[in-house]
Amino acid sequence: MSTIADALGVSTATVSLALRDSPLVADETRERIKDHARQIGYIYNRRAASLRTRRSGILGVVVHDIMNPFYAEILRSIEAELDRSRQTFILSNHYDQLDKQRTFIDTLLQLGADGVIMSPAIGTPREDIETAENNGLPAVLIARTVKGAGVPVFRGDDAYGIGLATNHLISLGHRRIIMIGGTDQTSTGRHRYRGYVAAMERAGLRVDPSWRIPGPRTKQAGFEVAGQFLSHKDKPTAAVCWNDLIAIGLMNGIARAGLVPGVDISVTGYDDLEEASIATPALTTVWNGQREVGRRAARVLLDRLSGIEVEPTQELIKPELHVRQSTTQPVERD
Amino acid sequence: MSTIADALGVSTATVSLALRDSPLVADETRERIKDHARQIGYIYNRRAASLRTRRSGILGVVVHDIMNPFYAEILRSIEAELDRSRQTFILSNHYDQLDKQRTFIDTLLQLGADGVIMSPAIGTPREDIETAENNGLPAVLIARTVKGAGVPVFRGDDAYGIGLATNHLISLGHRRIIMIGGTDQTSTGRHRYRGYVAAMERAGLRVDPSWRIPGPRTKQAGFEVAGQFLSHKDKPTAAVCWNDLIAIGLMNGIARAGLVPGVDISVTGYDDLEEASIATPALTTVWNGQREVGRRAARVLLDRLSGIEVEPTQELIKPELHVRQSTTQPVERD
DNA sequence: CGGTTGTATTAAACCGTTTAAATCGGGTTA
DNA sequence: TAACCCGATTTAAACGGTTTAATACAACCG
Numbered sequence: 001m002s003t004i005a006d007a008l009g010v011s012t013a014t015v016s017l018a019l020r021d022s023p024l025v026a027d028e029t030r031e032r033i034k035d036h037a038r039q040i041g042y043i044y045n046r047r048a049a050s051l052r053t054r055r056s057g058i059l060g061v062v063v064h065d066i067m068n069p070f071y072a073e074i075l076r077s078i079e080a081e082l083d084r085s086r087q088t089f090i091l092s093n094h095y096d097q098l099d100k101q102r103t104f105i106d107t108l109l110q111l112g113a114d115g116v117i118m119s120p121a122i123g124t125p126r127e128d129i130e131t132a133e134n135n136g137l138p139a140v141l142i143a144r145t146v147k148g149a150g151v152p153v154f155r156g157d158d159a160y161g162i163g164l165a166t167n168h169l170i171s172l173g174h175r176r177i178i179m180i181g182g183t184d185q186t187s188t189g190r191h192r193y194r195g196y197v198a199a200m201e202r203a204g205l206r207v208d209p210s211w212r213i214p215g216p217r218t219k220q221a222g223f224e225v226a227g228q229f230l231s232h233k234d235k236p237t238a239a240v241c242w243n244d245l246i247a248i249g250l251m252n253g254i255a256r257a258g259l260v261p262g263v264d265i266s267v268t269g270y271d272d273l274e275e276a277s278i279a280t281p282a283l284t285t286v287w288n289g290q291r292e293v294g295r296r297a298a299r300v301l302l303d304r305l306s307g308i309e310v311e312p313t314q315e316l317i318k319p320e321l322h323v324r325q326s327t328t329q330p331v332e333r334d
Numbered sequence: 335m336s337t338i339a340d341a342l343g344v345s346t347a348t349v350s351l352a353l354r355d356s357p358l359v360a361d362e363t364r365e366r367i368k369d370h371a372r373q374i375g376y377i378y379n380r381r382a383a384s385l386r387t388r389r390s391g392i393l394g395v396v397v398h399d400i401m402n403p404f405y406a407e408i409l410r411s412i413e414a415e416l417d418r419s420r421q422t423f424i425l426s427n428h429y430d431q432l433d434k435q436r437t438f439i440d441t442l443l444q445l446g447a448d449g450v451i452m453s454p455a456i457g458t459p460r461e462d463i464e465t466a467e468n469n470g471l472p473a474v475l476i477a478r479t480v481k482g483a484g485v486p487v488f489r490g491d492d493a494y495g496i497g498l499a500t501n502h503l504i505s506l507g508h509r510r511i512i513m514i515g516g517t518d519q520t521s522t523g524r525h526r527y528r529g530y531v532a533a534m535e536r537a538g539l540r541v542d543p544s545w546r547i548p549g550p551r552t553k554q555a556g557f558e559v560a561g562q563f564l565s566h567k568d569k570p571t572a573a574v575c576w577n578d579l580i581a582i583g584l585m586n587g588i589a590r591a592g593l594v595p596g597v598d599i600s601v602t603g604y605d606d607l608e609e610a611s612i613a614t615p616a617l618t619t620v621w622n623g624q625r626e627v628g629r630r631a632a633r634v635l636l637d638r639l640s641g642i643e644v645e646p647t648q649e650l651i652k653p654e655l656h657v658r659q660s661t662t663q664p665v666e667r668d
Numbered sequence: 669c670g671g672t673t674g675t676a677t678t679a680a681a682c683c684g685t686t687t688a689a690a691t692c693g694g695g696t697t698a
Numbered sequence: 699t700a701a702c703c704c705g706a707t708t709t710a711a712a713c714g715g716t717t718t719a720a721t722a723c724a725a726c727c728g
Contacts, residue, residue, distance in 0.1 A: 001684065011708050016686060026706060043469060046444040047381035047390065048684035051713045056381065058445075076401065079427070088441050091425045093413070107422050110380040110393075116365040135377060223612040255614045278557045280614075281590045335715065344680050350716060360676060382714035385683040 003035055013244040019044070028132070031241050035234045050112055059089040060108040060116040062101060063143075066093055068217070069273045070243060071209060073117065074142060077294030078117060081205050085302055094121045102128065108112065109135050115301045119143040122185045140301045142293050145187045145314060154297045156288040158188050159195030161319030165240050166199035168321055174238040174266060180225060180250060183244030189242075192270075196240055208234065215246075222246035226253025230265075237265065237330035244269035244276045244285055249296040251279065251326065266327040281325035289317035338370050344576055353378075384446055388470075391633065394442040396435060400427055400553070400657030401506075403607045404577060405453065407483060408476060409627030412451060421448065428455045438463065443469050449635045455476040456519045474635045476627050477519045479648060487648040488631045490622040492522050495653030499574050499620050500533035501600040502574040502655055508572040508664050509536040512545045514584060515560060515576030523576075526604075527536060530574055542568065551578075556580035560587025564599075571599065571664035578603035578610045578619055585613065585660065600661040615659035623651035 001019075005012045018025045027032075035134050045281055050056040063071040063080060075091070092112070094101040101121045101315055105128070115138045118298045120129075128214050129149040132139050141153040186263040193212065200207045213228060215221045222245060229239060229250065232278065247269035251261035255332035261267055262281035269276055270286035276283040290316045296315065335353075339346045344363065351368040352359045359367075375439050395412060397405040411427070416423055420644040424447070428435040439462070441452055449472045454463075462485040470525045475487040478640040500666035503511050513530050516523045527546065534541045545563060549555045556579060563573060563584065575581035581603035585595035595601055598614035603610055630649065638644050 007609065012685080013687080013709075014707060016684095019708090024706075029706080041469075042439075043443050045385075045446065045684050047384055047446055048713090049686070050381055050387065051379075051684080051715090052686040054713085066400060067403065069401065088424065089447070090422065105379075109377045111422070112381055185696095211375075217611060219612060249612060252614045252629065254614050268537045271484060275553060278583060278586055327506040346715080347678055347717080348676085351677090354716090358676075363676080378713055382683090383716070385714080387714045390684085585684095624676090 001042075003040065004033060004042060007040075008032060008036055015285055020027070046275055054112070054145065056112040056114055057087055058072065058108075058111055058113045059087045060104065060118075060137075061089050061094070062092045062094055062104055062114050062118040064094060064096055064121070064290045066091060066117060069245070069275065070288075071143075073271075073273065073290040074294035077291045078298045079297035081295050081302075087302075094210060096122045098123055098128075105132050105137070108132075109137055113137060114305050115139070117142060117297050117301055120146050122183075138301065138304045140297045140304070140323060142297045143188065150312045152297075152300050152310055154293045154313050155188070155314070155316065156293065156319050157316040158191035158319075159198065160316075161191045161270065161286045161288060162195035163199040164319065164321040165188065165270065165284070166196050168284070169238045169240065169266060169327060170203045170205070171325060172238075172266065172329050174298065175184075175205060176211075176234050176236040177205075177238045177240055178213065178232065178236040179214050179240045179242070180213045180229065181217055181221065181246040183214055192242065210234075210237070211270050212230065217243050217246060219245045219252075219328075220251035222249025222251075223253045223256075224249075226250055226257060230254065230259070237263065237332075238327070239267050241267060241269050244271045244273045244283060246287065247326070248275065248279050251281070251283070262326040262328060268327060272322055276322075277324065278288075279326075284327040287322055288321045289319060292317050326334055335376075337374065338367060338376060341374075342366060342370055352569045359482060359617075362440075365455065370593050372493045373385045385554035389422055390444075390446040390448055392445055392447040394452075394471075395423050396426045396428070396438055396449050396450065396452040396454060396582070398428060398430055398455070403579070403609065404605045404622075407607070407624040408628040411625045412632045415629050415636075421636075426458045430456045432457055439471070441472055442466075447471060447638050449473070451476060451631050451635055454480050461477075463591055469495055472638045474631045475520065475637070476504065476631045483504070484646045486631075486634050486644055487646070488627045488634075489522070489625065489650065490646070490653050492525035492653075493532065494618045494620060495604065495619075496526045496529035496574065498653065498655040499529050499534040499604065499618070501537075502517045502657065503572045503574065503600060503602065503620070503661060504533070504539070506572075506600065506610075506661060506663050509539060510545075510568050510570040511539075511571040511572045511574055512563065512575045512650045513576075514563065515548045515549050515551055515555065515580040517548055518521065526576065545570070546567075549572040551577050551580060552584075553579045553583035556583025556585075557587040557590075558583075560584055560591060562587065564591055564593070568569065571666075572661070573599065573601050575601060575603050578617060581617055581660070582613050582620065585615070588600065596660040596662060598665060600664065604663060606656055610656075611658065618661040619656055621656055622655060626651050 001012045001015045015033055018030040092104040099122050117140050119142050124146050126148040129139055139151045143155050145153045197207050199319050246265050251267055254261045254265050269283045272285045272287035276285045300310055335346045335351045339349050341478055345358045349367055352364040395553035426438040432455050449457045451474050452477050458480050460482040463473055473485045477489050479487045518524055532540050581601050588595045590597050603617045633642055
């Protein structure tokens, strides 16, 4: 800026004001300055500016794993929403490791980030969120919640959603339905399992504890669990899967074992990823409102930044059942 | 820092030196300062520091699309490599839009990023890379190259790799092999097509121009192109796909049409994503060295930052063929 | 005891921007 | 004619660190 100022015989203050279209500077001066800036390829130094303004234009986003299409879809919608603002965002995976998450938050604080959207790692204590907030880093949670953290949360209504899938299988005539994947260590996990049990019990079906096969939420895991599922002593006719990845992996595993998914075994997914509709057979699944979650989380964070007071409420997005070919009436096998 | 300095009756210079473990300050003083800093929850202000040091600790990474597992795997290895350095990285998709890519580079310049790893968008002119370099933003290219840009490039040997897949099909007895997906607008695209044609011609097989169905590189696209493929006038018995996503989509499409992929039609992929081995049938594909590409690009960029002179050479990583169940001897159909 | 050496600390400049307050010259008004 | 106002611009002080030359002081030496 001082180069420009010197070249044009004005002060840096004028340059600063001119470049930001302040009405304080005369039109003619502004044009001269802007022209010259363009000509010499001036590059605005954001960190110098942010030192003064206390705004860095950086937002952080932490999720479990970007490679997981569920989060990827959320990220897409966050990206789309932020595109229209002047914010840059920094991404990180925490892989459910608390220390990774803490390191990242610390980095954000050091960079003077303006806010953070996070899907908290398993076991995140309320204090971690408070640390961020107290140091001027407003947070918004997605997908998972942290008890007692006074910040907005956006997530799907998991208990209700898994209920939709379970009810659908029951209404097709299935009785021995096993739930696959997930863990009790996340709020999401507890909600989904509870929703499944509740739906079964509403239909008068007893749920055996062995009717749950917990595990990682990957395609690979679903694939590998197929054997265990098929050889289960109760001969289940259907699987309610934690998510689409597991469901697709499971269907692949079932096919590999010589059975036909969607005929011999019914399978439901969760999330309704793009993939679900092109899987073979096309997967019956629950749309979880990823787009909506990302969009609204971003929106609310931007609101918080612009000073709008936001209630720290939990917003539950209502899932919808999308029926496709992976669920049919049960057939007896053995 | 001045808070700490005042509280302890020393100068900010001493605090600065102590916190960075300078040998200039006495051990006892250092400890007092560090303890106090920890106690009051001091947060290092990176932007203030970078103003003086001209190092921001930020690296940029731009690829076509993070959601594409091929890039996701590269990102993973970049992340792993960078984890050990003190650099944070910022990610962006360009979706092959030049203006998006330019905006991002501009953002990096404004943030004073220390370097950028990029898989350049289609049509990226040499000048764009030079702009970055001239403004102190060293670049390293991955997956694709830009003619005349004097920077290091890491990519797989596409012509050789696709040749492996093509030769494999030919040796199984296939003669009418169609290439699916990709575009001539990227260097990768040209190399792969050339490799396919070369392999065919080496085997004395004429390639008809209609034996190429270009298109997007997504599962969806592969799925949708199945009809066109199956009804091709030359009754192809095998498909060499641009990548695993297309191959898997195509196999799903073939299955949907009532044929059995891996029996009626042989299919090869490219990239060897995790998914390839659990697809049904398991996909024969070409491992493209994603891990290696990411790791080495990150390594070289870090080298450049620490002042080590790096030759701007193209490094070709040798792909390997992984044979699985999606390729078998041809069967005649009609 | 003056001079040298070495260690610990500090003052001050600097990085590039923003902004509140001050300045300046010219026009208006009482 | 003095007082005041106005728009355009400048001044100077932040913002929070890093860096380097300078300083203070103690110990050692001959």
